[in-house]
Amino acid sequence: MSPYYYIDRPSPFSAEGVAGKPVYAVTPEDLEAGSTDPAALAWARAAGFKADSGSFLLVPGPQGDVASALFGLGSDPAEAPFATGKLSRLLPQGNWRIESAGLGPAQLTLGYGLGTYSFGRYRADKHRDVQLSLQPGVDRGEIERQLAAVFLARDLVNVPTNDMGPAELEAAFRALGEHYGATVTSIVGDDLLAHNFPLIHTVGRASVSSPRLLELRWGEKGHPRITLVGKGVCFDTGGLDIKGAANMALMKKDMGGAANVMGLALMIMDASLKVDLQVLVPAVENSISGNAFRPGDIYRSRKGITVQIDNTDAEGRLVLADALAYADETPPDLMIDMATLTGAARVALGTELAPYFTDDEDLSRDLMEASRQEADPMWRLPLWMGYDKDIRARAADITNSPSGGMAGSITAALFLKRFVTATKRWAHFDIYAWVLAEKPHAPVGGEAFAIRALYRVIRQMQAG
Template sequence: MSRLHEPSEAALPIFFVAASTWPQIRGALPPAAAAFAQASNFEPKPGSAQLLPDATGAAAAVIFAIEEETAAGKDLLLPGKLAGALPPGLYRFANEPHDSSLAALSWLLTAYKFGRYRPASAKDAPQLCAPAGVDAARIERIAAAVTLGRDLINTPANDLGPAALEAAALGVAAQHQASAAVTRGEALLAAGLPLIHAVGRASADAPRLVDFCWGDPSAPKLTLVGKGVCFDSGGLDIKPSAGMLMMKKDMGGAATALSLASMIMEGGLNVRLRVILPIVENAISGDAFRPGDVYASRKGLTVEIGNTDAEGRLILADALALGDEDAPDLLIDFATLTGAARVALGPDLPPFYTADEELAAEIARFATAAQDPVWRMPLWDAYDKMLDSKIADLNNVGGGPFAGSITAALFLRRFVAKAKAWAHFDLYGWTPRGKPGRPEGGEIQAARLLYDLIEARYGGPPAGCPRAVHHIVAHIDEAEEEELGAEDKSP
């Protein structure tokens, strides 16, 4: 991952210009640079960049056009485009973009490349000096966490099956001295997690649940739940081949939870953090769960399987019920859950659901400030009856083509009762076409805004408390709650 460098006057200056400021900035440039810009017919259209020479022909400055200060809907991540457009070298901001912190973060996010299977280009990438007045450590912390999540989503299922995703989650926990427990295979039934077992039992790589905890036990309780379907064939309701091409990203909810957890723990936020990841492959074999089957859930509700390709909400149901038992102050789940969400809002704008008006307003405010867009959708009570079953407490699908994202959220709501506030994010986890701050491929959505929100709500580490050293014990098994570290609960 690229990092921010110490400020240096030797770095090449980048001047941010808009139509209204360009004449003044051009007049202050060295004569040779100003003449070159004029000869090149540079126009300050947002996103336009020009490398300017001095009188000897050596690089002297960069000009980059951004929107007017008064423009509605400014893209504060636009300066990140420079990370992929400039030649190798060290650069600095010579004047202020609209938001120096977001501009620097976007530079790091844009520079991301997934290089597991093909070596990165030998060409050196341009480097940026930390802009004056920004928290460089915080920016790098966020970029590193997003890189972690993107790498997980971009890794195909042959190298990131349930066992590998478990290992990645335990690695994050161990890095921050969090306590962790793992429940695998048939042990899921004994632990009261039958839906996770049903969905994942057909795979040669056993289903499992990773549960880790970190933070001061007396701090506000924050629980993150992430859907970890490492590959989704659709099960017996098999997807067409085109529908499977992107299914390595169906564990994007787990990747998002790990990314946000990494930000929180590295930042030492004042929370008692719990992360719950139900991890499966939705495969096909003689042991696969079937349409029409009925299963009990951890909460005690019986669920009729209307479609095996609606598996994500099943594993989330058990995980949410488990997390809800702790009565957290804030319970958040992430899932690449429905195509209906993409039809409604597209790939870049994930919907979220919550009944908490204060939380909804905070999410919207921090999403705008962080340039991490989400959009609130309704938990429409009238649609709850779409989940009715004639033989069980509820069906796992709505039984028709309408309101798919809403009915999925309503299904999940049935498994949350004690949490003081709950929010569900229906993510896409992928950028189809690259843009500044968001290169093509796996993407971590909503984590940046939630990190800002959680930091504002609960604050950083207590005075005198070093970051990332306080930890607590997972409450999977009360008899073993004094043991720290990863615990294997396989039979």
């Protein structure tokens, strides 16, 4: 099992065989039908408990002790599939087990586990001695694997850039690879030019922390080849087209794509999936100094496509372009890239729904089915070639920032598509990587998007 990174977290689950007091997770319909413990049901009726989503009621025993608890799922539990995350903050100390007539024990358990997360690197959080006993049939290893992946992504995004610049992101990347016996390499600073990664070098050269391309290889040749590419912009000032203070405040999260593919890679390696895995992270800081790249500059990419810089704040697609072109030179069976790329994606789908782009109908169908099965929301947006004309530049092959501002997430995806020409199965995810308002299973802060669903898809395509 992978260690938790940055914070030494105790397991949220009891040791095997430890009994726990019951928490009855119920809907209003369950109360109406009487399909729960009779003593708990009588107490619920006496206390006026309605089983609204997130509601909680302790049930006393005959000696005045706590015998059980009731937790409301609401009339439509699908609206808050991981509502049980709230229990990690409501239950008194001790061992508990969740019982439900409607929801599967794995989902209830995962929700509870997700809710135990806290980010305590810079302050000491008081430990609550509450653990959950697992129901029969729940795969403890699988649940803990997914929790470790999500918590890794959350941790990496939450750490501020003074402790998570390109060099520190490389250290975390190496720690992950070394734990699973992967091969990890990096190309740093001016060596990027020698190895033909000019756009990665261009974006990151103004920072005191050198730009770099990180690569992890794991698994056996001959198995399905999976390539994951994550945008690793550890901080984005916007460059010379500098952001305003309000828009810069959360830019430590601009490496959220890297954090998410690292979490996904953790699950793949921890489960020993029969795949040939490659993970690429262009790690840079988009900073300002005398050698920062400028609006109006033109650079030749690894693929040979020339790019006109019309906005230095459209830097993520530049570093991804070189990494995607490199991966595409030996086409994998599946390529996924993840990036906190455009505000336009947030305008289109908000902050909670992960948009993705692909031309592969079968892959899209698999992604949507996995999204439904895992309650890991995503939605397809079109790679509409009618907008491809908008990324053409006056003095170069393409621009990194089309004028007009319309369909910005689509034109960004079409920009990336120019660098993926040989790989048949490719999907681009434009994620937010942040929770703006507390959820039952997630505090405000860094978040994993779509990686549990992607893990399901990759698990299904592994070599038999």
